[in-house]
Amino acid sequence: MSDPTLRVGILGATGAVGQTFVRRLADHPWFSIHTLAASERSAGKPYREAANWLSSRPMPDAVTDMEVVPCTPNAVEADLVFSGLDSAVAGEIEADFAHAGFPVISNAKNYRMDPTVPLLIPEINPEHAALIDEQSWENGGFIVTNPNCSTVGLVCALRPLVEAFTVEAVQVTMLQALSGAGYPGVASLDALGNVIPYIGGEEDKLDEEPRKILGTYENGAIKEAKLAVSAQCNRVPVRNGHLACASVRFSEKISPEAAEEALRTYTSPVDVSALPSAPDRLVSVDSAPDAPQPRKHVYAGNGMTVTVGRIQACTVNHVKFVALSHNTIRGAAGGAILNAEQLVHEGRIQPVAA
Incomplete structure (x- = not known):
């Protein structure tokens, strides 16, 4: 077409x-x-x-x-x-x-x-x-x-890990851009030089939506994924781009290298290359020590690619990482x-x- x-x-x-x-x-x-x-x-x-x-x-x-x-x-x-x-x-x-x-x-x-x-x-x-x-x-x-918009980046980063391993739980701190609040949104005197550690309803969505998205379709219904998500959501003075700082626990110990390989090699279950809005890659891994950043990476894939970086061992769970998505493009x-x-x-x- x-x-x-x-x-x-x-x-x-x-x-x-x-x-x-x-x-x-x-x-x-x-x-x-x-x-x-x-x-x-x-x-x-x-x-x-x-x-x-x-x-x-x-x-x-x-x-x-x-x-x-x-x-x-x-x-x-x-x-x-x-x-x-x-x-x-x-x-x-x-x-x-x-x-x-x-x-x-x-x-x-x-x-x-x-x-x-x-x-x-x-x-x-x-x-x-x-x-x-x-x-x-x-x-x-x-x-x-x-x-x-807060769910999208996290779920896109989790999907390759869920496909390759058994993910049991995720702890995530969201740093969410001002544009996610719409217009006129957050008052300037509340936003400038400040972080607001509350966004109504966002933490509930992060608890519920990933289990449905990552669930399986069976006999006309979705069987939700067995996945616990603990989320804290913060509004930060950034125009566009939601950052998910996530820590993941697996059913067995997984190395950061194995997690990175799963993220780098993930392919969609269907060929989306014919779709005009589809990026070349859903997830891009950036190995720079200070990546991803909204200013540098939010428009990857014309705003449709999720950039993942800071993939490290976690002393509390198994692997931690940071995922960035454009909240009004990929997320809306x-x-x-x-x-x-x-x-x-x-x-x-x-x-x-x-």
Whole structure:
């Protein structure tokens, strides 16, 4: 598939995640932005007036004069919709679109732990897409979610280790960028020169989501991985990039060299090379003693590669490392777009006219 034959709608198009969808879809070879939807206060305005554009890059010309419509199915013409909606409203709106027959590719948390909804990362658990067949929305609609931005980097680094060895427990300290709080996000006087050791709900997500993502698909359901995760989440004064400082316990002693080899040689269970948003490698290992750093590594693989470094023996568990992911690209809009590409590749999303 090479022509932009699939029309996409973006729900919550004026918000921070919605704007990332707009930027990354503006020149997409498979998808064409057809509808921008947002709250009633934005509806009826041209996008250039409705959106407080946050990027240093100019707003794409194709969307500046596009009229924003309400987030209702009858106002949206599209073959699929991406949801950048806030969780406070996403649940009901996404359900309305699924009932109306739309494939909904969501970045919101509302349906992530629903037993019939895939919590998808194509290079890790593509078989979980089969959960779509267990959903009961009308008219062929469905919902697929991507993980929380704090979960993504950790899980991408854990997957090679889970595949090669038996992982029993993970202790992780998250250093999370300001952009993860959305816009306007954390007040400047709280953020500057400071670290906030609390992000509501994040530690619970890190406890729950990895077990589902790393679980196995069996008989129409996910059998969760037996994995204990203890997480502490901190907001730090960095614009983009979540750092996961992780310590891993295995069922038997594993050397840092063995863990590094597993990370370096990991390959996806499916070939994702045909997907436009897929990086050359899901995980990149950097052996520099001070890597990874958000300033240097966050845009690896166009923001879709997770960089792992500081792989060492741990005196408490077995191996410790640091993983860096771009929270608004791989951890949000970019990950959702990759999910849609994989579903198109599998034939689960097709033009409505077809």
